[in-house]
Amino acid sequence: xxxxxxxxxxxxxxxxxxxxxxxxxxxxxxxxxxxxxxxxxxxxxxxxxxxxxxxxxxxxxxxxxxxxxxxxxxxxxxxxxxxxxxxxxxxxxxxxxxxxxxxxxxxxxxxxxxxxxxxxxxxxxxxxxxxxxxxxxxxxxxxxxxxxxxxxxxxxxxxxxxxxxxxxxxxxxxxxxxxxx
DNA sequence: TCTAGGATCGGCT
DNA sequence: GCCGATCCTAGAT
Numbered sequence: 166x167x168x169x170x171x172x173x174x175x176x177x178x179x180x181x182x183x184x185x186x187x188x189x190x191x192x193x194x195x196x197x198x199x200x201x202x203x204x205x206x207x208x209x210x211x212x213x214x215x216x217x218x219x220x221x222x223x224x225x226x227x228x229x230x231x232x233x234x235x236x237x238x239x240x241x242x243x244x245x246x247x248x249x250x251x252x253x254x255x256x257x258x259x260x261x262x263x264x265x266x267x268x269x270x271x272x273x274x275x276x277x278x279x280x281x282x283x284x285x286x287x288x289x290x291x292x293x294x295x296x297x298x299x300x301x302x303x304x305x306x307x308x309x310x311x312x313x314x315x316x317x318x319x320x321x322x323x324x325x326x327x328x329x330x331x332x333x334x335x336x337x338x339x340x341x342x343x344x345x346x
Numbered sequence: 347t348c349t350a351g352g353a354t355c356g357g358c359t
Numbered sequence: 360g361c362c363g364a365t366c367c368t369a370g371a372t
Contacts, residue, residue: 193353195353202353204353209369211368212368212369213367213368213369227353227368228366228367228368229352229354229367230352230354230355230364230366230367231352231364231365231366231367231368232354232355232364232365232366233353233354233355235353235354237353250353252353279354279355280353280354281354281355282354282355324353325353325354326352326353326354327353329351329352330353
């Protein structure tokens with residue numbers, strides 16, 4: 166499953182204010198039209214979700230609660246609107262840049278331990294919606310640095326914040342890497 | 347055009 | 360541990 170493969174991968178962000186690299190350690194899968202918690206449940210196709218209906222490997226970024234951005238990776242491709250939400254990551258490079266963006270003297274882990282925080286830390290906004298994460302030319306890309314993902318222990322947990330989805334809220338589609346520091 | 351509600355965060359008790 | 364902020368999106372009218 167793609168969600169598990171994303172654990173341990175590097176997320177590389179390049180902006181005017183600096184380059185930052187984080188290692189993904191928490192993700193959540195959304196299974197498209199059959200998943201009541203997914204934005205595309207039942208075949209919904211709107212301007213917001215258009216990116217999810219497109220090719221795999223793109224970033225799907227949306228705004229929740231009018232305040233926070235969330236970063237997703239489109240996983241399947243044309244006609245199958247499935248995606249993986251990046252919930253958390255560990256800072257590899259650029260911690261000073263991230264600290265200045267997030268402000269304050271928060272502990273390192275608190276800078277990127279939620280979807281909204283992660284986007285703020287990496288300066289990800291709707292302007293980045295639809296970028297190709299597989300291209301190293303992109304301002305935002307995912308790379309594999311050879312980190313042995315089979316060595317990390319993965320814990321599967323119920324998803325977060327989707328109680329409204331009924332039974333689907335309990336599906337164990339949240340993957341947490343236990344090697345997080 | 348209007349209205350309800352949300353894949354969160356941070357402050358307060 | 361609980362509650363309110365805040366504004367965009369989507370579906371209803």
